[in-house]
Amino acid sequence: MKxxxxxxxxxxxxxxxxxxxxxxxxIAAFLCIAVMRGSIIDVGQRxxxxxxxxxxxxxxxxxxxxMLRIVSNKALIIDLKLTLIYMDDETRGAVGAGxxxxxxxxxxxxxxxxxxxxxxxxxxMREVVVxxxxxxxxxxxxxxxxxPDETVDNILNKISGMERVLINGEVFFxxxxxxxxxxxxxxxxxxxxxxxxxxxxxxxxxxxxxNDALKDMDRLIWIIxxxxxxxxxxxxxxxxxxxxxxxxxxxxxIHELIQGAGIIGSGxxxxxxxxxxxxEIETLAKTFNGMIDNIKQITMEKxxxxxxxxxxxxxxxxxxxxxxxxxKHKINxxxxxxPAKEVGGDFYDFFMINEETLAVVIADVSGKxxxxxxxxxxTKTLIKNGAMSGLPPKLVFEKVNVALYENNDMGMFAxxxxxxxxxxxxxxxFVNGGHNHPLIRQAGxxxxxxxxxxxxxxxxxxxxxxxxxxIVFSTEDTLILYTDGVTEAINPAIEMFSExxxxxxxxxxxxxxxxxxxxxxxxxxxxxxxxxxxADDITLLVIKF
Numbered sequence: 001m002k003x004x005x006x007x008x009x010x011x012x013x014x015x016x017x018x019x020x021x022x023x024x025x026x027i028a029a030f031l032c033i034a035v036m037r038g039s040i041i042d043v044g045q046r047x048x049x050x051x052x053x054x055x056x057x058x059x060x061x062x063x064x065x066x067m068l069r070i071v072s073n074k075a076l077i078i079d080l081k082l083t084l085i086y087m088d089d090e091t092r093g094a095v096g097a098g099x100x101x102x103x104x105x106x107x108x109x110x111x112x113x114x115x116x117x118x119x120x121x122x123x124x125m126r127e128v129v130v131x132x133x134x135x136x137x138x139x140x141x142x143x144x145x146x147x148p149d150e151t152v153d154n155i156l157n158k159i160s161g162m163e164r165v166l167i168n169g170e171v172f173f174x175x176x177x178x179x180x181x182x183x184x185x186x187x188x189x190x191x192x193x194x195x196x197x198x199x200x201x202x203x204x205x206x207x208x209x210x211n212d213a214l215k216d217m218d219r220l221i222w223i224i225x226x227x228x229x230x231x232x233x234x235x236x237x238x239x240x241x242x243x244x245x246x247x248x249x250x251x252x253x254i255h256e257l258i259q260g261a262g263i264i265g266s267g268x269x270x271x272x273x274x275x276x277x278x279x280e281i282e283t284l285a286k287t288f289n290g291m292i293d294n295i296k297q298i299t300m301e302k303x304x305x306x307x308x309x310x311x312x313x314x315x316x317x318x319x320x321x322x323x324x325x326x327x328k329h330k331i332n333x334x335x336x337x338x339p340a341k342e343v344g345g346d347f348y349d350f351f352m353i354n355e356e357t358l359a360v361v362i363a364d365v366s367g368k369x370x371x372x373x374x375x376x377x378x379t380k381t382l383i384k385n386g387a388m389s390g391l392p393p394k395l396v397f398e399k400v401n402v403a404l405y406e407n408n409d410m411g412m413f414a415x416x417x418x419x420x421x422x423x424x425x426x427x428x429x430f431v432n433g434g435h436n437h438p439l440i441r442q443a444g445x446x447x448x449x450x451x452x453x454x455x456x457x458x459x460x461x462x463x464x465x466x467x468x469x470x471i472v473f474s475t476e477d478t479l480i481l482y483t484d485g486v487t488e489a490i491n492p493a494i495e496m497f498s499e500x501x502x503x504x505x506x507x508x509x510x511x512x513x514x515x516x517x518x519x520x521x522x523x524x525x526x527x528x529x530x531x532x533x534x535a536d537d538i539t540l541l542v543i544k545f
Contacts, residue, residue: 345372
């Protein structure tokens with residue numbers, strides 16, 4: 001079976017996920033190795049610098065909760081923190097500790113003797129409170145000659161720190177820390193000369209040991225890389241095989257759905273999908289089968305309706321007279337009708353009232369489809385019955401209007417032109433009930449519209465009054481009657497065919513026979529529409545006298 005897009009996507013996503021997982025494991029492993037290697041380097045460097053740190057930084061360790069700690073056989077700790085005592089979320093008291101200045105000075109002297117450190121305490125006015133350093137005495141004020149101003153500013157403004165300064169040509173390490181309560185700072189000074197020599201030697205030995213350890217670690221890293229690489233290759237191969245099987249399992253039911261849809265789409269409405277996966281795909285297949293049953297039922301009903309509409313269209317067409325029926329009366333008449341749907345609301349009619357009078361009718365019922373067709377049949381019958389009873393066009397319209405208006409709950413109406421043509425005299429008496437203006441050609445001239453004021457459409461008002469008009473035709477004169485489906489036909493640009501185009505086409509035909517005129521008009525309509533769907537019924541009736 002041909003593997004489709006879903007299969008390829010499923011396989012690709014699974015493999016991508018597996019590769020990402022494997023890559024993540026690899027990256028994590030290499031990071032661990034890098035961290036281990038870096039840790040060894042860092043440990044070596046830290047050990048190599050440990051002696052220097054003992055001398056340079058242990059004097060002023062940067063911790064906010066401990067002001068000072070000197071590592072030696074004896075520890076000197078000065079802590080002036082104030083601790084608040086809380087009970088039931090309320091402050092109930094405070095506990096603190098301090099030391100007298102003379103006792104503090106004595107302790108600083110003892111510490112200097114034991115550790116070799118010089119020390120002093122300075123307040124925020126740059127005055128020395130106590131000191132055991134020969135360069136600075138108690139009560140002195142620190143000036144730039146003793147310590148650089150920048151260093152003094154740091155001592156007073158920073159919580160703790162350590163700096164390398166040059167005093168009287170000698171390098172000193174200065175460590176300082178602010179007291180917690182008093183605006184004082186404790187400062188320790190250590191001459192750098194001779195302090196770092198043992199440290200440098202110790203650092204060199206530790207670096208050599210670190211390099212040896214790194215060589216051993218490099219060998220171990222390559223062994224680990226080989227193991228990880230082998231494991232990853234095995235995992236990747238296993239995932240590829242598993243992904244293929246999983247993709248087939250997931251996409252097989254979907255392929256069956258696609259194939260079934262193709263079979264049903266080809267017209268086999270009896271085909272049913274058989275998917276037994278026990279999941280949503282099976283539910284989808286059952287839903288699909290139910291949908292096919294509904295489509296089959298709807299199709300059958302639609303075919304039945306289509307058959308009935310075809311029969312209705314045939315009946316409606318048979319209700320309209322044939323143009324050849326007037327040949328025996330030497331009347332040159334031709335018609336055309338093209339409904340927008342299977343059945344329509346347009347109609348035409350012509351019949352002899354007596355041996356000398358021809359009745360001509362063209363009408364357009366509002367709406368389309370079956371309702372318009374039923375209203376059309378009623379209107380046509382009423383008009384013909386009225387004319388055959390001997391009533392003139394005006395009275396026929398008034399009588400038919402009242403009949404159609406009664407019980408017309410849907411509000412339908414019909415625009416109609418009906419005229420009586422008296423063969424011996426050429427008089428044409430007609431009524432225009434809201435219809436399009438007739439187009440006539442007389443005395444060998446051009447076609448023009450007869451723009452009499454139209455009367456109301458049939459069934460529009462129950463008390464409508466209709467006006468009758470008269471035209472006298474001569475031999476070779478032509479009358480064109482039409483519905484608005486001709487002039488209101490549209491093209492893809494939503495432009496109407498219009499009365500102007502209809503008149504131009506008629507004038508091109510000149511004194512041609514009715515069948516030629518109708519064929520030319522229909523051809524122009526087709527070219528103008530350019531494939532646009534027909535929106536309304538099209539009806540034409542042409543008489544050449």
